[in-house]
Amino acid sequence: EDQVTQSPEALRLQEGESSSLNCSYTVSGLRGLFWYRQDPGKGPEFLFTLYSAGEEKEKERLKATLTKKESFLHITAPKPEDSATYLCAVRVSGYNKLIFGAGTRLAVHP
């Protein structure tokens, strides 16, 4: 069964304290791994798409990496405005839909 697991469930950081969020997946055929950010009461905001192992993408303080079994979202020197829930999702070959993980709730304190 295709599955996506995110860890940790919640993460509290001090401003400037770098860390990583994990997304591990077990799928029959990966056709893209997606990272989204979701603020309370809003729809998810697209961050990155990764397609193959070894691929990396960066945007401001965020960097996403992909291996054959997992993806990491690295947050460098986070700021309070980075506080949100980060969602990981995969698209499996033969399917249109995304399979989402449960998300990681990130809180960055000044």
Next chain:
Amino acid sequence: GAVVSQHPSRVICKSGTSVKIECRSLDFQATTMFWYRQFPKKSLMLMATSNEGSKATYEQGVEKDKFLINHASLTLSTLTVTSAHPEDSSFYICSARDPVPSTDTQYFGPGTRLTVL
């Protein structure tokens, strides 16, 4: 990034009434749109996938007659919650898939908060 809008953003209705939510892709044509439901502090739960001009595909456990989905054009999909009851109160989010190979990404709307009294 691509923009997806939803209307209304918030709706309160009485039990037994029907509510329609619109989802539009503003700057791309979406052959496929998706409808999700999200409970507090939970991840997204896919309700159905809609393809333009054809019937929606519903996920297991989602009542087709309860949640009517129409995808009449490449930029508009609607979700109608029929005979709404308090247990239908939730946050409903749509998304649209941009099929251009260089992106091929799902973009989400801002969500609609439904409260059924």
